[in-house]
Amino acid sequence: MLIYLGCCAVLAFALAIGLALQGAAPAAAAHAAFAVGAMPLVFAAMGHFVPVLTRSGGARGMVHRLPLVMQAAGLLALGALGGWLPGWALHGAVSLGVVATVAFLAWVLGKGRKALGRPHPGLSWYVAALGCLILALVVVGVGLVWPPAYRLARLAHLHLNTLGFIGLSAIGTLHVLMPTALARPDPLAATRLTRQLPWMLAGIAGAALAGGLPWLGVPAAALIGGVVMATVAGWWRTHGGARLAGDGVSASLLVATLGLVSLCVAGAAHGLGLMPGRLAVAGFFAGFLLPLVTGALSQLLPVWRHPGPITPARTTLRERLARHGRIRAVLFLIGGLLLLAGQGLGAAPAALGVALFALSLMSGLLARAPGPD
Numbered sequence: 001m002l003i004y005l006g007c008c009a010v011l012a013f014a015l016a017i018g019l020a021l022q023g024a025a026p027a028a029a030a031h032a033a034f035a036v037g038a039m040p041l042v043f044a045a046m047g048h049f050v051p052v053l054t055r056s057g058g059a060r061g062m063v064h065r066l067p068l069v070m071q072a073a074g075l076l077a078l079g080a081l082g083g084w085l086p087g088w089a090l091h092g093a094v095s096l097g098v099v100a101t102v103a104f105l106a107w108v109l110g111k112g113r114k115a116l117g118r119p120h121p122g123l124s125w126y127v128a129a130l131g132c133l134i135l136a137l138v139v140v141g142v143g144l145v146w147p148p149a150y151r152l153a154r155l156a157h158l159h160l161n162t163l164g165f166i167g168l169s170a171i172g173t174l175h176v177l178m179p180t181a182l183a184r185p186d187p188l189a190a191t192r193l194t195r196q197l198p199w200m201l202a203g204i205a206g207a208a209l210a211g212g213l214p215w216l217g218v219p220a221a222a223l224i225g226g227v228v229m230a231t232v233a234g235w236w237r238t239h240g241g242a243r244l245a246g247d248g249v250s251a252s253l254l255v256a257t258l259g260l261v262s263l264c265v266a267g268a269a270h271g272l273g274l275m276p277g278r279l280a281v282a283g284f285f286a287g288f289l290l291p292l293v294t295g296a297l298s299q300l301l302p303v304w305r306h307p308g309p310i311t312p313a314r315t316t317l318r319e320r321l322a323r324h325g326r327i328r329a330v331l332f333l334i335g336g337l338l339l340l341a342g343q344g345l346g347a348a349p350a351a352l353g354v355a356l357f358a359l360s361l362m363s364g365l366l367a368r369a370p371g372p373d
């Protein structure tokens, strides 16, 4: 199922680019990428990492299938926002999403309580990320049934989801994924995660409330941007620039992180009314989400496809997926910055990067495994 969700995310990203180029409602393209593509994949990735962070067994039964429920909620939201399904489908999406996320959060909290020893601090980032998603869905639900609150509810929803749900789960995961990708420990990662969470939460709360209290915008952007910069500085000190840029996976993850810093600058600017906020949605997609997901999948898909001890087949698939990682990262960076600057042309390098990844993915998954594996 993890491989299915990884492939679905790539298809959803291609769909989002197609919808945007065809001139569909911007919210439809955004939800193809974020709600259909990213949201179920974040659940699947958490299902993979929570047992690692708590040194316990994997998800089973209903919990194992919750990413599929989130995919259904995302499809309902996409259908309604694109005008292909009636408006009530949006209420269905909100209800389904809230119930499934509460159930998943209960599982994560239960894993934390039963952990052998103290759980890794990355777990609190997942708990906070899921809390943001629940809040984001409840808030947009309130906006839908109470129109006077709609403007502020929509702003709180989109900032809680992009910076909170996706941002927190990404940074929490990156602290574990980067050392794995480089095959070198990062002894300061856990301390950094513990120290950064309160600042990050304050920043997200500020961005979510800044729609109604505009003076919160700049400090919120500085807090989130500061946390992300501190992460990059920590990696630089631990691993060095040459190593970070030298591998396809780590280069992708680094570019995603730098993309998030640019989005914080753009957030401060659009919060002050210096540029349209809408540009940040395409910038977030191309400059952050695409390098993040393609980088993370290049590291994780080989493990999901060939679980257990390392085999030649796993190493070959990882090499294949990471091979164009640095070129893709540059394409996403250029695309993201162009889109953020309002240049629609930025869609071209982003689409090329997705196509390159889709090709590596297809050839890697369809290739015959070498040796007896």
Ligand code: HEM
Binding pocket: 026, 027, 030, 031, 034, 035, 038, 039, 073, 074, 077, 081, 090, 093, 094, 097, 137, 140, 154, 157, 158, 161, 162, 165, 166, 278, 281
């Ligand atoms: C079941 C899940 C979801 C539902 C029902 C939902 C619902 C909505 C609704 C009703 C709007 C307002 C649309 C408009 O005014 O045109 C909206 C906007 C938005 N949502 Fe969601 N959402 C969901 C998940 C997500 C996720 C997971 C993300 C990001 C990670 C997200 C990001 C956004 C963004 C960026 C906007 C603004 C889009 C724009 O106007 O360009 N949403 N959402």
Ligand code: HEM
Binding pocket: 155, 158, 159, 162, 163, 206, 207, 210, 211, 214, 216, 217, 218, 220, 221, 224, 263, 264, 265, 266, 267, 268, 270, 271, 272, 276, 277, 278, 279, 280, 281, 284
């Ligand atoms: C880092 C921090 C960020 C801060 C402090 C921030 C702050 C704000 C503020 C204060 C507004 C309201 C402006 C108004 O009253 O019209 C706003 C609007 C908006 N922001 Fe952000 N933002 C941030 C990041 C982001 C990101 C990452 C995205 C991308 C997904 C985004 C997308 C939007 C959108 C789509 C709007 C609404 C534009 C519209 O339809 O009117 N923001 N933001």
